[in-house]
Amino acid sequence: MKKLVIALIAIAVTASCTKEVTKDYVTLSGKITDKNSDSLMIVTRGFKKVIKVNEDGSFKDTLKVAAGKHTFFDGKEQTTMYLKNGYDVQITLDTKQFDETIIYNGIGADASNYLAKRALMEEESLRDSALFDLDTSGFDKKVDEVTNNFRQLLQATKDLDSTFIANEEKDFEVMKKELVGSFKQKQFLNNLKGQHSPQFVDYENYNGGTTSLDDLKGKYVYIDLWATWCGPCKAEIPYLKEVEMAYHDKNIEFVSISLDQEKDNQKWRDMIEEKELTGVQLIADKDFKSQFIEKYKVMGIPRFILLDPEGKIISASAPRPSDAKLNELFSKLNI
Template identity: 30%
Template sequence: MRSIIPILLAFFVASCTQKEVKKEYTIVSGKLSNSDIETVRLISINGDFNMEIPVSKEGQFLDTLFLTADMPHRLTDGINHIVLYLEKGYTVHLDYNLRDFANTIQFEGDGADLNRYYLQKQDKNREIEGMDFETFYGLEEPAFIKKVEELNLAINGLLDSTVNIPEYVREKEQRAIDHYSIIQLAQYKDFAHADVTANPNFTVSENFQDERSGMSFLNEEDFDYSVFYNSLVHLHYKEQIKQRAQKDSLADPNEVFFQVVGEIPVENIKNSVLYRTVWGSMPYIQNVDSYYEKFMSLSTNETHKQEITDAYNRIKKIKPGANSPTFEAYENHAGGHSSLEDFQGKYVYIDVWASWCAPCIKEIPDLKEVEKKYRGKNIEFLSISVDTDRSYDDWKKMVVDKELTGVQLIADKAWDSEFIKDYQIKGIPRYILIDPEGKIVNAMAPSPSVDKLDTTLEALDL
């Protein structure tokens, strides 16, 4: 008996000291002051997890989540966007004033130090890089490289000074910092400097460092952690598709796309490149049925397949001659609210835009000219802004400053407005033409700056 007791004791001690089994769920809670919002949205970095969480009248929310993977997530209230690192088993709480986010945000629970680091990293980016794309990418090459290096050193120093970050996360974050530098340099080289300086012949110097040539674009771990690596991967395959299409000028570009993506050996990377491209391009595809079927045959991600199916079904409903999706009680800049049915009996040309959208603003002078030419005719010109709460004041001001004509409305939920989703609007500006009976003439109408619009409108019985 004496020989058995130590064995039993050892077994008991070992059992008691075994690592606690990791919970399969994550608890996220928060308290928002100065808030009247009804929901917040939590989205994983890979987009597989996307969920609305109800917010009480007191500004509180709490939910038990079953995440798809351990990774950074983005929580948004419509004004503020917060990066949260979440793992199965984590309990996370945040507290802030909706209208004074920067001075009031507090994190508690698991990952609090890491989440504070993410916030400080954003602030450091703004401090060094600035908020103006044109100023940053307009720098001359030596100054730009110096700025990128300065930012890289500053963020690495911030990471080094932050305690309580799991080592396996710290290693991924260190690579993510480098990925950000790589993508900044890549954008500068490929298009950004040429665009902002209006110099299409710009080329970087022979010594310009482009680390993409030595990179692997099949790192699943980094793909699920870093938005910067994620973007580099998407850019890489976009270039692969372009190069293969150029080799065979007679090939269908869509078939080339599916061939290249179908060859990606890492499943979640293949699914992501496939989904992101199809999600953005499907509204513009002529033979949408075969495009959709090809996507469904290649994707193995059920979340992606459901979302693309929903988009496909919406697209099928916005063919010429179909009843137009409607909107109700959109705020009218001139006062009150307007609904689409208010304009029944007239043709309606709709411009979907936002105050921050440079291509949209570029179209404004031409839109004014078109409105002026057809003034008094049986057509109404509506501009619907998808500005969020954050840029609402910018919308109000821009309508006045640019003396915008026509009917100026703002969508009730920005990009999440049902009218915007029904028309599958993925990018702006977007133009829509509806007839006096409320039927779709063209869900992808010509823009004001092209002659085709004038031809289209002249053919109508105005």
């Protein structure tokens, strides 16, 4: 009997020693070909972890996370991955084809591989501006087709936890709603073509006094809606300067309207001086609540508007200065 008890104790001890203990952290490692930086970052709301990348592109570190989507940023490009404590994920990628080559292996890799495939699908099917050129029936059919493709990809991916799947399903509905909203706005903007533009009156001019849209009649007017806090807006500034220089002696006026709040008036003035901005520099009377802005249904910036010499709308969402289509449009109009 004593031998039996001892044997049972030995079995229990062995079992407890070999029982797998779940880690309360993530192990992240991998190899980057043609690295963009000596470090990479894992970021989500309220969390940031910087990981050193060795000379040969290899890296390894541990981090404690809240389960969810995290941004993987290599200093130049980024992607979304899913992390949860207990995961042990290995990453390989070639920065020359970042999205196309990123592969995850190890414990917990399935969700991140799914997200990488989803990102490629989004780039291929949703970022094509031709989607918004379809008629209503064609647009609805295409959006349903794309949404079903995403669901099929999700269903075909194994080992995803129920919370992740539920959140993805919610994402699909949000995505569909946003696409429909963008389509309706594009239709609204297209329908403005040929109409007289809404007016702005007595907007403060950086050079003194005020300016109204009627003051600019007789010339084409290219309007840049921007703000000092808007990164993409500021990224367009060098291109806008080039366009202004190329057309400085043509029948066109370049007007930049800031949507900064009244309290940031000095910031607006300082940036004009710092960036040596040219053209007509104005600031809207009530930022996004200005009547001119609301009538154009401006939800985000930068936004560019092109008017003809009579003040009629040529494009309520004109090409950006960085887009070669802008010069093509100007040439077509013989500006």
